[in-house]
Amino acid sequence: SQKIEQNSEALNIQEGKTATLTCNYTNYSPAYLQWYRQDPGRGPVFLLLIRENEKEKRKERLKVTFDTTLKQSLFHITASQPADSATYLCALPLYSGAGSYQLTFGKGTKLSVIP
Amino acid sequence: GAGVSQSPSNKVTEKGKDVELRCDPISGHTALYWYRQSLGQGLEFLIYFQGNSAPDKSGLPSDRFSAERTGGSVSTLTIQRTQQEDSAVYLCASSPNFNEQFFGPGTRLTVL
Numbered sequence: 001s002q003k004i005e006q007n008s009e010a011l012n013i014q015e016g017k018t019a020t021l022t023c024n025y026t027n028y029s030p031a032y033l034q035w036y037r038q039d040p041g042r043g044p045v046f047l048l049l050i051r052e053n054e055k056e057k058r059k060e061r062l063k064v065t066f067d068t069t070l071k072q073s074l075f076h077i078t079a080s081q082p083a084d085s086a087t088y089l090c091a092l093p094l095y096s097g098a099g100s101y102q103l104t105f106g107k108g109t110k111l112s113v114i115p
Numbered sequence: 116g117a118g119v120s121q122s123p124s125n126k127v128t129e130k131g132k133d134v135e136l137r138c139d140p141i142s143g144h145t146a147l148y149w150y151r152q153s154l155g156q157g158l159e160f161l162i163y164f165q166g167n168s169a170p171d172k173s174g175l176p177s178d179r180f181s182a183e184r185t186g187g188s189v190s191t192l193t194i195q196r197t198q199q200e201d202s203a204v205y206l207c208a209s210s211p212n213f214n215e216q217f218f219g220p221g222t223r224l225t226v227l
Contacts, residue, residue: 034215043119043218044158045131049162089158093213096160103147103216105158 002028006106021075021109023090030092033073038087082115119219136192136222140209149192149225153203197226
């Protein structure tokens with residue numbers, strides 16, 4: 001069956017360091033992958049989309065890679081700040097069985113940046 | 116501009132009662148989604164509306180769940196005869212394309 005796994009439930013990192021979060025998937029070849037940020041009590045906020053023909057994408061201090069051979073995406077936050085503390089979700093479009101592709105989300109990694 | 120809004124923000128109900136949750140998407144967004152998020156779980160897809168097409172209901176967990184979208188804008192998710200396992204945060208999202216989704220703040224449903 002198709003699965004999405006975010007390897008760490010929680011990640012603690014020192015302020016200023018680079019945080020690296022992992023998203024793995026199995027039995028699927030998605031056309032793209034998305035990353036979202038979710039703060040407590042709020043809905044997820046879209047961060048980045050990377051397509052299967054893109055190896056890397058950057059946005060300010062964020063960098064996403066997409067390795068379709070390894071079936072893995074890495075999400076990096078450089079020069080991390082306490083304000084980056086949140087849960088980060090990866091999401092892939094999976095066929096719903098009813099004629100459309102629906103975003104399926106991983107369970108997320110809770111990142112805590114320690115001052 | 117205004118984002119996606121949802122009401123109520125919190126709903127406490129007794130087992131067996133029906134509840135209605137409302138979502139106001141971003142104006143002009145043709146796609147609307149409902150998800151459920153339980154404690155410690157990922158977002159679970161429930162239903163998808165795209166324009167005037169028939170909705171994708173493949174994620175609805177039982178026939179107690181239904182949703183409609185009137186005039187291609189506001190959507191209502193209805194849960195009949197609520198059960199304790201229905202307790203969760205219900206999130207609505209809208210999208211102008213098939214890429215990023217814009218989420219509302221969610222409705223926290225507690226079934227006693």
